[in-house]
Amino acid sequence: MDEQPILETRQLTKRFGGLAAINNVSVRIREGFITSIIGPNGAGKTTLFNVLTGFLRSDGGDYYLKGKRITGLPPYRITRMGMARTFQLIRVFPKLSVLDNVMLGCLGLKGDNILYAILKTQGAVNQFYQAEATAMKVLELIGLPEFANEYAFALSYGQQKLVEIGRVLASDPQVILLDEPMAGLSVTMIDRMVELIFQLKKENRTVILVEHNMNVVMDISDQIVVLNFGEEIAAGSPAEIMNKAEVLDAYLGV
């Protein structure tokens, strides 16, 4: 890779007690690619996500977003810098409407500041309507415009997953981290999710997935990173990965 990776880790380590969940991991994610991170359970995939997005503090090494060092930054700062994530066990705001859920992803609103909220300046109000319009567009992209005013708790599991992604998209992120987006979805929903991911790639966003569904991974990924016991054991295109002995070993052997 000659250009600068959009997301990069260098010797990244995270320990829980004596166990290294991630051990000296150095990966480079290329901009505009769909990258999948795979590996057996407990390989450290979600831990990696959590560290990269600031939910866990690293014990060694650094990570960079668009060339800037983001080690140790809290999650809200990282989202504002253009990298947003979903959660393995979906997290939506149940007692808020779907539209509100998505709008909460919008960044930089004047109305987020309490003084502007109280004064309700014209600028703040205009921004609000813009945000609303953006959120509606996102709802159309994910295919749920008719649910805008429903409470999020009323939606099905798959729909709530889409809502969470909608919240992520509303922040206009350059890097999107999806934690097991296909888990628990019906075949139709999986197709819909794949379409959505391809659409994001068209918009030149970088998508990184943690995923177990090998069919999907092989189909859509430009790049695959394989983790096992917290270490990177292989990286490359799907074709390259498929034949690597270490990968087969990791999944089939113990």
Added chain:
Amino acid sequence: MNFVYHVLIMSGIYMILCLSLNVMVGYGGLFNIGHAAFYGIGAYVAAILTVKMSVSFPLDLLLSGVITGVFGVIVGFPALRLKGDYLALCTFGFGVVMHTIFNNWVAVTHGPQGIVGVPRPSIFSLPLNSLPSYLLLVAIVVSICFFILARVVDSPFGKSLMAIREDQMAAVAAGKNIAQIKIIVFCVGAFFAGIAGNLYVHYISIADPSAFATDESFLVFTMVVFGGMASMRGSVLGAFVLVIFPELLRFIGIPSFYAAQIRRMLFGFLLVLVILKRPQGLLGKYRF
């Protein structure tokens, strides 16, 4: 007729208390059961400023709010890392500590006797000695309070606050600085409770510690739940109803000692009943 004014003035004061608590608890999910501490701080600040330091309206009103707001920030900080039940304990503890201070720091608060002789505020050197004039002041302050808080909860800030209530991790992932939001909410909630305390003490003319004990915190919380969590109008209605009905008890002619205890029992029952049967209260939207 004086009775009517009295009831309206008290319900106005409780409306401010309920609105400010509702923003914290109903909208923000910040489990605060020590709100009376802020109420008391505002009251004592007002009493000390006007009686001992001849500060006048509107400066003392503002200072009541601001100083209480500072306490709100102070309590807000430790509250950042505490989850649900522990936050409740922390605020409960704060309430008891403040009450103990009100009761025992005799040099400043005059202990159990309280600070007496708190005058009515004067506007353009006319003291608001008549009840109708004071009611007018209270009504204006309540309206301003409602106006401001309604705007707060309706805004993106308010939505972020509700997001915190729903799921803090998701709120953080969505780019919200939840620590800052929580501190601000504690500050604002405390500010308005302090304002209510100021209005109360100028009306009653005594700052007395027994009015700011834990029972008071529970009472306001009950009003918020009864009126409806996360409903501004619910707080107004809840405060109004729950101030009026106990006052009507007076007309039934029960000796006042028993009346006080029966009032407490009724409020206890109401709280339990509402939670068991209709947790959304009168105007709230969600069951739990």
Added chain:
Amino acid sequence: MRVKTMMFIQLIANSLIAGSIYSLSALGFTLIYGTMRFFNMSYGVTFMAGAYLFYIFKNLLNFPFPLALGLSMATLSFLMVLLDHFSFRRLRRLHAPSWAIVMASIGVAVIIEAFITTLFGSDVRMVRTGIQQGYKIAGATITPTQLIILCVSIVFVWGIWLFLKMTRMGKAIRATANDPHMATVIGIDTEEVFKFVIILGSCLACVSGVLVSLETDIEPSLGQPALLKAIVASIIGGIGNIRGALWGGILLGFVENFGIWKISAGWKDGIALALLLLFILMKPSLFGIEEET
């Protein structure tokens, strides 16, 4: 012996005696929280109601001490189980958020306190029998009543300890406290466990209340400081942790007694609370432990 040393030893004695009651009380509270994840804010009035029940049985009906104590514990446990059945259990069924259950327990506490105030008035009642001659033990003066307090506390703590360790229900309680979901999976009826825990907790609260009444005049507002102290002692030891509750109670006894030495009595409850806040904020948990997830 020099006066200062004597005073010091007396303070230690007083601390241990007070501490033993606090430990007992904290044990009940922590048991309830540890098993049911329920910050029972009506624990304080349970304590107070126990004292009043004892007053009724012993002073008004003139039953002997053990009988009065036994009847108080039985009555209180029965009432508390009934109460739980009709209120908190319903909320648990509805998967109510913790604020709802805690607030409901506060409502209950207010009702009970107001009720007892109506029945007995807010003046104090005396269970104790007046000034006693104390024995001199190791330089401190300890009255027979205080000895009784120490003994009863030790017996009850030991009894609960054995119960939890040895009996089937005790093991079921510990299992449920450890992991409520797994407990149901392996066939434990958690509601039955909860009933038992309420009984144990009520008994502990009752005994603590009775012991306090032996030395202090009782009044309806006794419940509040009792609740605070039970909470403080529990949290110091790590909430849900039995051994911790015991040490927490003793520590509280010491801090209170030695603290008062320098500060006036009016601030006593403030000290308990200040301790609580400090511990919650710093959250180390001296006895290492049941971390809240």
